Amino acid sequence: MAMAALRREGRRFATPLLSPNPANALRSSLVPYEEPVLSGVRCISTQVVRNRMKSVKNIQKITKAMKMVAASKLRAIQTRAENSRGLWQPFTALLGDTPSVDVKKNVIITISSDKGLCGGINSTSVKISRALHKLNSGPEKENKYVVLGEKAKAQLVRDSKKDIELIMTELQKNPLNYTQVSVIADDILKNVEFDALRIVYNKFQSVVSFLPTVSTILSPEVVEREAESGGKLGELDLYEVEGAETKGEVLQNLAEFQFSCVMFNAVLENATSEQGARMSAMDSSSRNAGDMLDRLTLTYNRTRQASITTELIEIISGASALEG
Template identity: 85%
Template structure:
């Protein structure tokens, strides 16, 4: 029985083709005894037929095949572009369709087959069902497949009878069986059809030989692509899919719950900050409103001339030390920049004196050359006049000025702040303006008591005016800061509440969906058991 197939194998070996293909052939060879056995058992009354002429044809054809293959190789070497199956010109009239799936193609030993099936069935452990009988390839598959095989065997009988008319020798049967089993097993082992071939016509031998050649080429092409450890590759490809499917069953609400927790704590913080800002605002608001009475007499006497044109301007920008208070700091910085631009030129210069951390941070970026002084930590204690007057004294001692311009946010209401500039003139400029007339012209009508000169009085007045106006400005700005912080915290806790509502809705929906799914599963399982 082995002679013919050995011949065939030797033909294979004489042309050193790919190991892939020869191993395939060995695998099929091993399966033959079973095939034959079942065939013989199924049809015990087989009568030996007279010697077929097809066998002789086959014998001759082996030589023809090998010759054709050799020629094919030679031609392929000369004109590789014509024989490259990868390149399609679109003019192909006839072709054999081969749908291959990588990784599964080399499951030709029973162990690997069992492992692959175990993996596909979702079973993690590889059960080596046929470790003892390595030749029983088809038994490695499930019973279902064996049934199929029996059906296939019946069909095969028909095919064989119509294809090659007479069979009377084991060897012939085996040869034929071998080829058809090879093709059939390929169709079987791969989920998608590998070869769509009609094995019916009379000249099936030639078709088969063509198929063999094609297989050989295909095998060569595939061999580098197929991983040396196919089972591992198969398993690793399958495992993430399984995990994904596993995760889909149980929708996790953990992420939503964590987010809800964090939003809730943020809301708590913003609410607390709002309360603190509200109580601070109440304290500072009365102070600020009372302090307005301090600067009003000065404005009545010395006036507030924002349009005065002087050489040395000092901008006192008032801001807060802490953030999270809306746009009050950036507003005062913007106004300060604009005034700085207005009051600087070829013969004029303007300098900054910055109160508060936030304006410092913003002004350092583009105008750090013009910063003269920066003052922070002003609001550590509750604001009082002594503190601000000492600060004003410090500023007066450290800067040279013709006019001081204080930029701050005047408190109007909890939600409205007016960026304001207060101007304090130096005594010299006051005198100049008084001489020029205008608003300060009435200053000369005042009578001066005591031994001081007018300039001395004006100096004292200017200093005191600055400290009073600065005190009011600091208070107004602190008041605006607290009001802005209050409204900012109010809106942020409202937003946090909205977000929390949305998250709660999502959470409850997800929970309800999972409960519903579980109920459906239980009910359908129960009804399936009953039915």
């Protein structure tokens, strides 16, 4: 009797894992039913649990290794990202970062990663891009997406297919460098018409916090217009333009160079955030695997002890029956 109950208990544990026919479990408790027993198994099979434990252990090993890889990559890229901040800061001091300037043609540059398993950084930047799109939409206005990275592409293709202008992927095959990013920036400048470029990326703060950030780059015409009207960029007129070039030319050169510098920083910051997010995601997943393994070990040992106890009871009661 006790054995039947135990067998049922073992089965209850096993059913979600391998139940060939879920109705069997129900029927066996109602009517006497000979269960199909695996060969070599006398009472309760712990094979399933053991297999599960092995696979969980392997997964834990993999996630731990991925965490290590992300941690070492993070350290390398973090210093580069921090150094690259010096590139855009002078530009912001000169030309400003004014997201509130109202323009007709907006181009939203969404920066994401190519690989997954890095938490929510990609969906954050996609979400911010969509919000920007909605914020800037209106009659006579144009919003376009330029997408960097596989992950944002997969999300944006779903609902904003019509607005996508350019998609760039496989950025991180070689370590990121300025030449590469500037060539990308060049491609964007040549292929897209814009009044304002809005770069959406995750700014790296620490391993666990990333700030979704928008950097705005205005086209030289808009900068000139704003400076003349004395709006947010009114102070630009205080600077004196040297040399034979006109102010328009200087502004165009500056805007282009500003764009490539800001892009460089944005791509690096996003890559750093990606590694940081991957590190914390892998950390929590290996912790979860550990918890799961603990629970499985507990059930495994409990079942094993129960089967030993049953066997002992059987032997003792058999012996006492013989004596009596």
